[in-house]
Amino acid sequence: MTMSSGEDASGKSTARQRERQARRNLERRERDRIYQPTRSAEFDFPKPAPEVKSKLIFATTPRCGSHFICSTLFQTYRVGLPLEYFNPAHFESWGERAGASSQWEALSHLVARRTGGNGVFSAKVHWTHFEALPSDRMRNWFRHALWVRIERADLVAQAVSWEIAAQTGSFIYTQPSWKTPQYDFDRIYDRLVQILTQRAAWSRYFEERKIKPKVLVLEQFLQDPDAQSAALIKALGLPRAKGPRAPSIPVVKSQQREINSGWRSRFVDQLAKRAVL
Structure with missing residues (x-):
């Protein structure tokens, strides 16, 4: 029996849907x-x-x-396990783990399981995740915290890195790239504006509450991670951990690639030309 053109198109569409679903499941x-x-x-x-x-x-x-910085600090066994728990997707998974009826209950479950032997609970938080916390009670939980700002001196390199990660889906070096990234000046510029906006929001938050956070700068940290880690721990007065250590986490490596430096140079050149115009 001969297949009609409509049936053929429908079969191809179904095959594409199955392929997309298989890819989503793999991701x-x-x-x-x-x-x-x-x-x-x-x-x-x-x-x-x-x-x-x-x-x-x-x-x-x-x-x-x-x-990279937080994973390096974890190896000192004095800073807890500082990961991105308050990313909404991650925090939701903690609620599921706890069978929690509220986000406050999920937070209690998280803290009970991720506090180190020296009594330090730690997390890294992007401004957008902090801003999205669902209640004043949740935000007030951060009162009296020890704060550390992590910054990158080369903001253009940061914006380029963000755009490449967003296009490829590779936010950690072990993640495979799902597509070849395409250079886009406007998108990188938007990333740069977002970074500056979030940095300004953190600055405003600290100024309004008279908080003076410690500061780690990526480029300085990379020069001597051990010395930078030791200096921070000493400045914060964090004690040695007692009892068994947490399991090891995968080693984190830099994702800096040749494409990053190429895009950075191209963006800076274009930005300079537009500024002249």
Whole structure:
């Protein structure tokens, strides 16, 4: 029996849908694997949970190097396990883990399982995630925290890195790229504006509350991570952890690639030409 053109088109459409769904399922499994340290019970600190003596919060913006810096600091076993728990998707998974009836209950569950042996609970928080916290009660929980700002001196490189990650879906070096990124001046410019806006929001938050956070700059940290980590721990007065250590987390590496430097140079050249005009 001969297949009609309509049936042929319908079959191709169904095949494409199955292909897209298979790709989405693969991406979801890959994300779950990569983000296990943020969500999985496998990376909880051993019980019983100690009393929380310090809340250590890293104020961040996308692609500022916070994942690398926080993963390095974790290896000191004095800063808890500072990950992106308050990303709405991650925080929702903690509510599911806890079977929580409220976000406050989810927060309690999270803190009980991710507080280090020295009583330090830590997290890194982008401004957009902090701003999206659902209640004043949640935001007030951050009162009396020890704050550390993580910044990147080269804002253009940060904007380029963000745009490449957004296009490829590769936000951590172990994530595969799902497509070849295409250079776009306007999109990189928008990323740069967003970074500046979020940095200004953090500055305003700290100024209004008379908070003087410690500051880590990625480029300086990369010169001597051990010395920078030791200096921060000393400045914060964080004690040694007691009892069993948390499981190791995957080693984090820089995602800096040749394409990043090429895009950065191209963007700076175009920006200079537009400024002249």
